[in-house]
Amino acid sequence: MQAWMWLGPVIMLFVVLGFVTLAILFERKVIGWMQSRIGPNRVGPWGLFQTVADVLKLLLKEDIVPQKADETLFKLAPVIAFVPAFAVVAVLPFTDSLVFADIGVGLLYFIAISSITTIGILAGGWASNNKYALIGAMRSAAQMISYEIPLVMALVGVIMAAGTLNLSGIVEAQKEMWFIVPQFIGFVVFFIASLAELNRTPFDLPEAESELVAGYHVEYSGFRFAFFMLAEYVYVFAMSALTTVLFLGGWNPLFGFTFLPPLIWFLLKFSLIVFTLIWIRATLPRIRVDQLMQLGWKVLLPLALFNIFLSALLKEIPGIGSYY
Amino acid sequence: MLRTEEMLLNVGPQHPSTHGVFRLVITIDGETITEAKPVVGYLHRGTEKLAEDLTYTQIVPYTDRMDYLSAMTNNYIVVHAAETLMEVELPERAEFLRVIVMELNRIASHLVWFGTYLLDIGAMSPFLLAFREREQILDLFNDLCGARLTYNYMRIGGVKWDVPEGWLDQVRAFISNMREKLKEYEDLVAGNEIFLNRTRGIGVYSADEAIDYGLSGVNLRAAGVDWDLRRDRPYSVYDRFEFDVPVGKNGDLYDKFTCRMEEIRQSLRIVEQAVDQFPEGPVMAKVPRVIRVPEGEAYVQMESPRGELGCYLVSRGKDKPYRLKFRRPSFYNLQILPRLLKGENVANLVAILGGIDIVLGEVDA
Amino acid sequence: MLGLLKGMGVTLKNMTKKKVTYKYPDEPVKMPERFRGIQHFDPEKCIVCNQCARVCPTDCITLTGRKHPDPNKRGKIIDTYDINFEICILCDLCTEVCPTEAIVMTRNFELAAYSRDELFKDMEWLHDNNTKIRGGSQ
Ligand code: SF4
Ligand code: SF4
Numbered sequence: 001m002q003a004w005m006w007l008g009p010v011i012m013l014f015v016v017l018g019f020v021t022l023a024i025l026f027e028r029k030v031i032g033w034m035q036s037r038i039g040p041n042r043v044g045p046w047g048l049f050q051t052v053a054d055v056l057k058l059l060l061k062e063d064i065v066p067q068k069a070d071e072t073l074f075k076l077a078p079v080i081a082f083v084p085a086f087a088v089v090a091v092l093p094f095t096d097s098l099v100f101a102d103i104g105v106g107l108l109y110f111i112a113i114s115s116i117t118t119i120g121i122l123a124g125g126w127a128s129n130n131k132y133a134l135i136g137a138m139r140s141a142a143q144m145i146s147y148e149i150p151l152v153m154a155l156v157g158v159i160m161a162a163g164t165l166n167l168s169g170i171v172e173a174q175k176e177m178w179f180i181v182p183q184f185i186g187f188v189v190f191f192i193a194s195l196a197e198l199n200r201t202p203f204d205l206p207e208a209e210s211e212l213v214a215g216y217h218v219e220y221s222g223f224r225f226a227f228f229m230l231a232e233y234v235y236v237f238a239m240s241a242l243t244t245v246l247f248l249g250g251w252n253p254l255f256g257f258t259f260l261p262p263l264i265w266f267l268l269k270f271s272l273i274v275f276t277l278i279w280i281r282a283t284l285p286r287i288r289v290d291q292l293m294q295l296g297w298k299v300l301l302p303l304a305l306f307n308i309f310l311s312a313l314l315k316e317i318p319g320i321g322s323y324y
Numbered sequence: 325m326l327r328t329e330e331m332l333l334n335v336g337p338q339h340p341s342t343h344g345v346f347r348l349v350i351t352i353d354g355e356t357i358t359e360a361k362p363v364v365g366y367l368h369r370g371t372e373k374l375a376e377d378l379t380y381t382q383i384v385p386y387t388d389r390m391d392y393l394s395a396m397t398n399n400y401i402v403v404h405a406a407e408t409l410m411e412v413e414l415p416e417r418a419e420f421l422r423v424i425v426m427e428l429n430r431i432a433s434h435l436v437w438f439g440t441y442l443l444d445i446g447a448m449s450p451f452l453l454a455f456r457e458r459e460q461i462l463d464l465f466n467d468l469c470g471a472r473l474t475y476n477y478m479r480i481g482g483v484k485w486d487v488p489e490g491w492l493d494q495v496r497a498f499i500s501n502m503r504e505k506l507k508e509y510e511d512l513v514a515g516n517e518i519f520l521n522r523t524r525g526i527g528v529y530s531a532d533e534a535i536d537y538g539l540s541g542v543n544l545r546a547a548g549v550d551w552d553l554r555r556d557r558p559y560s561v562y563d564r565f566e567f568d569v570p571v572g573k574n575g576d577l578y579d580k581f582t583c584r585m586e587e588i589r590q591s592l593r594i595v596e597q598a599v600d601q602f603p604e605g606p607v608m609a610k611v612p613r614v615i616r617v618p619e620g621e622a623y624v625q626m627e628s629p630r631g632e633l634g635c636y637l638v639s640r641g642k643d644k645p646y647r648l649k650f651r652r653p654s655f656y657n658l659q660i661l662p663r664l665l666k667g668e669n670v671a672n673l674v675a676i677l678g679g680i681d682i683v684l685g686e687v688d689a
Numbered sequence: 690m691l692g693l694l695k696g697m698g699v700t701l702k703n704m705t706k707k708k709v710t711y712k713y714p715d716e717p718v719k720m721p722e723r724f725r726g727i728q729h730f731d732p733e734k735c736i737v738c739n740q741c742a743r744v745c746p747t748d749c750i751t752l753t754g755r756k757h758p759d760p761n762k763r764g765k766i767i768d769t770y771d772i773n774f775e776i777c778i779l780c781d782l783c784t785e786v787c788p789t790e791a792i793v794m795t796r797n798f799e800l801a802a803y804s805r806d807e808l809f810k811d812m813e814w815l816h817d818n819n820t821k822i823r824g825g826s827q
Pocket of ligand 1: 741744745746747748749750772776777778779780781782783784
């Protein structure tokens with residue numbers, strides 16, 4: 001038990017880092033393919049070590065702290081941004097046995113911890129003492145507040161149906177029917193809101209390179225920058241895993257194809273989500289900041305509320321009620 | 325109202341969306357722009373002054389570097405100015421070749437605009453897809469005159485090279501391919517709600533304003549002014565081709581987009597007709613080896629991808645011009661920018677700036 | 690919403706299409722016959738007429754000649770011939786005016802160097818740059 005307590009998280013860290021390495025490569029490859037290019041292919045076979053080389057380069061780079069920056073905060077910010085990203089991974093159930101912390105309020109824990117990252121971003125943007133960084137950080141905070149609410153609201157339907165906040169419990173509840181079907185509105189709202197939470201295209205306003213150069217991390221270099229990047233991709237990992245758990249039935253197989261082990265099922269669904277994220281990034285332009293707010297408050301939030309209402313209503317209808 | 329503090333923000337000269345070395349000093353209140361001051365001149369090379377010390381042949385490669393996205397039209401305006409004063413009779417084949425390359429160059433230039441504009445708005449793929457097609461045009465030019473960007477193709481009295489073997493067929497193949505790809509582009513962005521929201525009703529100005537500010541080209545037509553020099557003051561052999569001039573209604577960014585896309589279509593039409601009617605004959609007129617332009621002055625104008633490109637030439641009968649002045653459309657079109665940016669959101673800044681379609685090489689000359 | 694999906698379709702379709710990028714520098718890019726690359730210079734042919742230096746728009750050619758060593762022959766022979774590739778714009782004008790084709794374009798274009806001094810090419814270097822000459826074989 002003791003060894004497991006220590007080794008587990010360390011192994012997990014490497015798994016997550018491995019995923020990040022692969023995800024970045026995969027992202028660049030897929031986007032390359034979609035743009036009639038072949039993507040990275042210079043480092044290692046099939047470009048496999050491209051990300052490794054990139055990270056290595058970042059680690060070797062000079063660490064620059066701008067003279068007018070708030071040094072303590074500047075140095076602290078990447079840590080504040082990264083730690084929660086990794087901490088949320090703890091509650092994710094990959095299979096019924098592979099879960100680190102099977103706590104009762106897993107979902108709540110995930111949502112709560114993940115919002116801390118924004119503080120890191122805000123701090124980083126502010127401490128940089130750069131106008132672009134400040135605007136990026138402000139946007140990030142505004143975006144987080146506006147999208148956290150529909151995100152959580154969209155989940156209420158799922159929680160109602162599963163009757164638990166425990167993530168393993170939610171997966172168990174999807175044995176018969178994945179929540180993506182009865183909770184479709186919830187899924188759409190959740191997916192859009194999670195895109196915004198991840199700061200990914202079309203909601204990548206905090207770092208919008210064509211407007212704000214690089215947004216909140218414009219002054220960061222070397223390994224501090226790497227930390228921000230890492231946090232971002234660990235969130236991609238976590239969010240995709242969460243989506244899989246909440247709406248795609250986690251490790252539950254499709255059509256009763258049980259010959260594939262649960263972990264493979266999980267990974268398949270998970271990869272699908274990651275691919276969709278990349279695909280969206282390759283296609284869509286960036287939404288404008290005021291339209292982003294409108295979308296969050298005027299479209300997603302009412303939709304999410306409506307979904308709660310609908311779920312509650314349908315729950316009472318005999319026959320299909322069991323799915324809600 | 326919440327009290328907010330105004331902030332001075334320096335956009336550029338090194339900024340990913342200023343398309344070169346353009347600087348914009350903006351004052352922002354929150355994310356709203358209260359004032360914008362463009363600062364130009366970082367790329368000034370003194371083309372006009374240099375030209376006074378160069379022979380006419382030597383000026384042509386310099387013009388390649390003004391509007392580097394459509395060097396063919398720049399080549400043309402200079403040789404056209406000299407030819408007008410010299411009253412050279414051009415062989416038909418040369419005229420046709422000029423029209424073909426200028427229209428192809430217009431397509432290439434609009435493709436770059438399309439790609440970079442979408443990149444400004446935040447979509448990556450259109451950029452690479454547009455460059456994929458543009459590459460075919462550059463390859464065609466490479467086959468024709470041995471360079472991909474700085475063509476130095478036109479000479480006073482004609483063009484430097486006749487078409488290589490099979491070139492016209494390649495152009496034909498390109499036309500049909502491009503038509504298909506245009507549909508793809510429209511599928512990719514034209515119906516995209518995010519794109520529509522970001523361009524519809526943004527950066528609006530009226531037709532009168534456009535004229536007051538001296539805008540030309542798509543910037544003028546998008547506001548609803550039906551004015552295209554190719555049709556209204558035909559030069560070269562443009563009067564022999566049939567084409568429409570797309571005109572916008574609202575003068576917003578979306579109209580500029582549709583106008584430019586439609587212009588690509590019309591250019592394809594012109595090229596197609598020119599290739600079909602391509603005459604035989606020489607590509608150079610009989611001109612003396614050392615070109616001396618007779619004394620006099622001339623102003624010639626043409627429709628470059630960016631607007632009215634003009635050239636005012638004063639000659640004192642020497643082999644070098646006494647004064648050469650270019651009316652560079654990007655420079656004039658840029659003037660409306662402070663007016664357009666006032667009161668806009670910062671996020672619209674790049675969209676509006678991109679919509680004007682400036683080339684810094686031309687703005688600063 | 691439909692527009693978004695249509696766009697997604699386009700990118701997905703492109704994913705499986707043929708890639709258009711070159712394998713440069715693994716595979717050299719083949720340039721067309723008319724390509725304007727680094728010049729090849731043939732001292733034998735040059736008659737030191739100075740036309741190339743005069744027509745050059747950027748003044749990057751410097752040449753000197755001397756009397757023909759054989760007193761029976763008239764004319765001059767070339768002594769030094771340098772092109773400064775820091776400023777040469779490969780405009781093709783020098784090769785266009787040369788009456789004897791002493792200076793011709795090649796299809797070589799790789800000029801990158803670590804120092805600006807290396808971009809100053811002399812007669813010998815230009816003479817040795819004798820592959821892929823325009824109008825020549827291959
Ligand atoms: S190519 Fe042009 S710039 Fe270069 S040496 Fe010849 S004339 Fe001068
Ligand atoms: S133009 Fe030709 S022959 Fe005359 S100097 Fe130049 S290289 Fe020699």
